[in-house]
Amino acid sequence: MTVAATLTDVTVRFREHTALAGVTTSIAREGITGLLGRNGAGKTTLLQLLTGHRVPTSGRVEVLGAAPYENDDVLRRVCFVKEGQRYPDHFRVRDALAAAATLFPEWDEDLARSLVADFELPARRPVKKLSRGMVSAVGITIGLASRAPVTLFDEPYLGLDAVARQLFYDRLLADYAENPRTVVLSTHLIEEISGLLEHVLLLDSGRLLLDDDADDLRAAALTVTGPADRVAALAAEHDALSVETLGGASRAVLRLRRRVEPAELVPAGMTAEPTPLQQLVVAMSLRRRPAAAVRTADPLEEVSR
Numbered sequence: 270m271t272v273a274a275t276l277t278d279v280t281v282r283f284r285e286h287t288a289l290a291g292v293t294t295s296i297a298r299e300g301i302t303g304l305l306g307r308n309g310a311g312k313t314t315l316l317q318l319l320t321g322h323r324v325p326t327s328g329r330v331e332v333l334g335a336a337p338y339e340n341d342d343v344l345r346r347v348c349f350v351k352e353g354q355r356y357p358d359h360f361r362v363r364d365a366l367a368a369a370a371t372l373f374p375e376w377d378e379d380l381a382r383s384l385v386a387d388f389e390l391p392a393r394r395p396v397k398k399l400s401r402g403m404v405s406a407v408g409i410t411i412g413l414a415s416r417a418p419v420t421l422f423d424e425p426y427l428g429l430d431a432v433a434r435q436l437f438y439d440r441l442l443a444d445y446a447e448n449p450r451t452v453v454l455s456t457h458l459i460e461e462i463s464g465l466l467e468h469v470l471l472l473d474s475g476r477l478l479l480d481d482d483a484d485d486l487r488a489a490a491l492t493v494t495g496p497a498d499r500v501a502a503l504a505a506e507h508d509a510l511s512v513e514t515l516g517g518a519s520r521a522v523l524r525l526r527r528r529v530e531p532a533e534l535v536p537a538g539m540t541a542e543p544t545p546l547q548q549l550v551v552a553m554s555l556r557r558r559p560a561a562a563v564r565t566a567d568p569l570e571e572v573s574r
């Protein structure tokens with residue numbers, strides 16, 4: 270795999286709070302990576318490292334072969350579309366796009382224009398007068414039209430309606446197919462984007478829980494339902510992320526350690542279905558952090574995780 274970015278044993282601490290703890294991973298030069306995790310998991314912090322907005326407390330960050338912090342040569346090839354992006358007060362939509370065009374050497378003006386039309390953005394309206402979803406559409410337009418070799422979207426669709434989000438996914442896929450590059454998409458709308466992803470990074474409390482090819486993940490995640498004893502026996506052989514039992518029947522979310530054939534399940538009265546990515550992520554995040562572990566006597570006390 271040709272690599273666009275690497276993090277090596279990266280830790281970020283804010284006083285006593287650890288936002289990222291010993292994260293090591295590589296991001297492929299061509300691929301759409303989903304950066305997933307619960308609120309506060311460390312997604313934005315990781316993206317800030319990749320865009321030189323932050324330096325790690327310890328460890329090494331490299332983007333396009335060099336440390337990104339204060340490195341113009343790297344940063345002009347990186348586009349960061351963040352939630353709630355602010356623009357100068359007097360900027361109209363067209364000014365925001367014109368400014369972006371000067372920043373990114375590979376800016377595609379035709380693509381920008383067609384996205385403005387698709388999102389029905391009023392080019393002459395001041396950005397500060399736009400609705401929240403429209404501001405997100407401006408960010409998405411900049412992210413896609415930048416054609417930056419490394420494009421990072423941090424929950425880019427605040428306020429975007431379902432139609433506009435679908436438009437974003439369609440245009441991202443179409444443009445990516447023609448111009449493969451590094452795209453990282455941090456999101457909570459896992460189900461919506463799961464079909465887009467080639468790779469998945471799942472953070473939980475600053476630790477990397479998953480760093481896998483999306484197809485491998487799909488192939489290895491199975492939800493099995495059937496007689497409790499049979500399900501328990503199967504679960505014991507695999508990585509059981511969750512098992513719910515009601516009466517004599519159980520339902521288990523498994524990460525498989527070996528291939529499971531229908532011939533093994535059907536005679537034992539079990540049925541299996543692929544586990545959607547969202548369910549897998551929820552099961553893994555909950556298993557990592559059982560409710561009792563995060564509860565304190567006083568929930569308003571600061572907890573150092």
Ligand SMILES: Nc1ncnc2c1ncn2[C@@H]1O[C@H](COP(=O)(O)OP(=O)(O)OP(=O)(O)O)[C@@H](O)[C@H]1O
Nearest residue numbers: 283286287288306307308309310311312313314315
């Ligand atoms: N400047 C800061 N000072 C102190 N703590 C911070 C700072 N920035 C982030 N944190 C903490 O670090 C943790 C990770 O934050 P981060 O914004 O990276 O999470 P996230 O996964 O992007 O969350 P969300 O999905 O809610 O946007 C959180 O607990 C957050 O409160």
